[in-house]
Amino acid sequence: MVRHPSRIKRTPYTLQHMERRKFLKNVSASTALVGLGGFSLQSCALKAKKKITILHTNDVHSHIDAFPKDHSQFPGLGGLAKRASLVDWIRKENTNTLLFDAGDIFQGTPYFNFYGGELEFKLMSMLKYDAATIGNHDFDNGINGLYAQLPHATFELINANYDFSNTVLDGHIKPYKTYLVDDIKVGVYGVGIELEGLVTKALYKETGYLNPYEIAIDTEKTLKHTEQCDIIVCLSHLGYQYQNIRRPYDLELASKTKYTDLIIGGHTHTFLDTPTIVKNGASRNVLVNQVGCFGVNLGRIDFYFDNQKNLAASGVSIKV
């Protein structure tokens, strides 16, 4: 599960190195062909391959500080200040980076009990999170408690299957959001777990729950056909998998959807050795990922785009 840190540091160097070699090859070819015109060919060649990096966390549960070095389960792991360094460093390597969270931002350390989530939202804003979905514990100070923290978030809270129309959150939570990154359109939608039986009714009040499978299928259609997205990401707080098939979960969601490329999950605090590849409703391989809990890991998914003539006949290759 835990990769040696030195390996993370080497990886981008290798990637950059490879890109540069390809770039040099293209430059020399174009120079030979058209002389001065080579300059424009160069920029064209550079644009041939694009990379969108998606970073993600889930179930951080107010773990703002790193675990102590003598912690039995997560010695020295986690911490917002370290996550910030890693995110900064990845953004320097690839400016075309998005950062998401799959919910349960709140509850788990005295930071939440003392400040009600203010610090969590302020720090996520400092890390330039782009969006997060809502977990069951994000209702722990009531729907009013969540509403009160919204001014501290510069990122978007997204959920498509909660009906907030009879609550204070009405109009504040978007079903999805799109981002234009290096001319690649990324669409992100959110789905949340059934609150009844999990959260006291007095906390979530009149929040309605709609079937996440049906809503996901509707929302991904909108993102594909109306919004014309190139990548579709689902932020899910449903949970990775359950034995009880009546409880919706991520693996099943992946097999039912047709346009969703990546499900970033949460709730079950699932540590995966590698992201799971699932055949979706259109028999295409898609990814389901979750990175445990408490901010001890950061998930990273790189999407590469190429000119169609360079594409392999076998379709999209997924390396996990």
Place this chain on the structure above:
Amino acid sequence: MILKIKHFVAIITIEIFSACQNQPQSLSEIKAKQLPISDSISDNAAIEAFVRPYRKRIDAVLDSTLAFASKPISKEDGYYNSTAGNLMADIVLQQASPIFKQRTGKEIDFVLLNHGGIRSVISEGPVSARTAYEVMPFENSIAVVELSGQSILALIDYLIASKRAHPVSGIQVVLNKNDELHSLKIGGKAFDINQHYWVATSDYLTNGGDSMVFFKDALNITTVDYLIRNALIDYFKRVDTLAPIIDDRFYKIE
């Protein structure tokens, strides 16, 4: 001649540029990995500086000594009742009774919590608010449930069957050597099946937690809006020493 070359370059440039624009981009490859946030990564100084005053305030509040534990207090040190369970149930009874009485005019008859709800031992030495957070990290409030005499018997059956030292206070359960109920006293008086009783517990349990199904038959539930953790903290502030003992509130005649 010079002019012609310039034209040639311009045309080539435009053509190549437009060819470049027209080439549609498609997803070709996805690479995924997990990066551990390990302690070899340095702290972002701005984030660390931003968190520091919040952390300082929390530490100041949580780490000031409120009381002393004269010995380690654990939920594992007794079979039918434990020091930690007795302490917690007694605290809930003492702290919630005046509030409940003021609000409803009624008395709490006894307390039942769950063994699993005690999340940490209390070590010998200084006891702080942080101790209360460790013992009770959840945001569970005290709820007072009205139960019929019949439901009380279901509660006792649950206690006997669970074989765990669920915290109780204000009640005495004595089992015979066949693990059957020998005697039951509530508030020092013999149990009366025709009477209703007010049981203080956690709202987690009244909502179905730990399979305490007898709470489903509650005749009435009053939420006290008092976090169990805050009851612990208030009690720690009120007393100097914590010295709970294993006693005869729940035992078996051997």
